Amino acid sequence: MRAETTRFLNDRLDWNLLRTYLAIMQERSLSRAAARLYVTQPAVSQALKRLEDALGRKLIERRGTHFVPTQAGEEVYRIASDIYGTMSQLETGLDERTADITGSIRLLTVSRIESRVYDEFLAEFHSAYPRIDLQIEVMRSSDIISSLLQKTATAGLSLCRTPVEKLEMRCFLRQRYAMFCGRYHRLFGLSQLTMEDLLAENFVSFTSDQIGDSLSPLTVFRDQRGFTGRIVASSPSLDEVRRLIYAGYGIGCLPEHIVKDDLARQRLWRLPPEEGLVDVDIHLLWHRDRKQNAAEKAFFDAMERCMQRHALAERL
Incomplete structure (x- = not known):
């Protein structure tokens, strides 16, 4: 009976619902999850309800503008993170073109970023794209933002208290x-x-x-x-x-x-x-209008997969 129930759940569960749930948990906000996924907040709320209905469990308890994941919600998040990580590795493993991508990345960063997740990301990225050259320069936050505005670098890991016009910003640590x-x-x-x-x-x-x-x-x-x-x-x-x-x-x-x-x-x-x-917060910053080469596109795709796989609290 349990096997039949499991098969039924596998058939009716939409991966996009889990992807949306990952964004909700990582952003800790329905509105920020909607902005990250480029959809409306009602669409995120509806996706959450559909996932809860499909699983027959309450995943999030709302408390005003904040929410707290239930025990089931924590477990679904753990499993969804593992699934996303496996799918990301499958995508890279099957793409025979990754080893052929060449180009340079100029990454600007503040000093002393200590994160096991970040270290492992760099190792995995080099393994997947061995012909991409990576140049990392340590700068003050103000100089990083100035360089990005001048479009002289791929991205920056920097402190940034308020949004800067023309720069995209994602909290990394x-x-x-x-x-x-x-x-x-x-x-x-x-x-x-x-x-x-x-x-x-x-x-x-x-x-x-x-x-x-x-x-x-x-x-x-x-x-x-x-x-x-x-x-x-x-x-x-x-x-x-x-x-x-x-x-x-x-x-x-x-x-x-x-x-x-x-x-x-x-x-x-x-x-x-x-x-x-x-x-x-240390943010991943980049200029939204700067044209990206193939290496830079691969870098941002890999960073997105890394941030999807690891919640903010896990990255330190």
């Missing part, structure tokens, strides 16, 4: 920033600290940590909480900001996942608030 001090700072090793204990401390800052710039939410946080310390050291480089914090110049903000080893080795000390400060 979401980093949670928190507050830290270094081994040579007077607060190092102290437990039960409160926010009030930090208000007069001097800061180490990113040079992009200014109102209107890419990391300005960190400035807004300091202003809203009433910090009175001054900025005593700064750098555009994450590694140099981390070095200055370690050296005791002041407290500062860093991505949580970047400094796990520093915390384990007691080079840095986590400060309040426990939940961190703010999420900062």
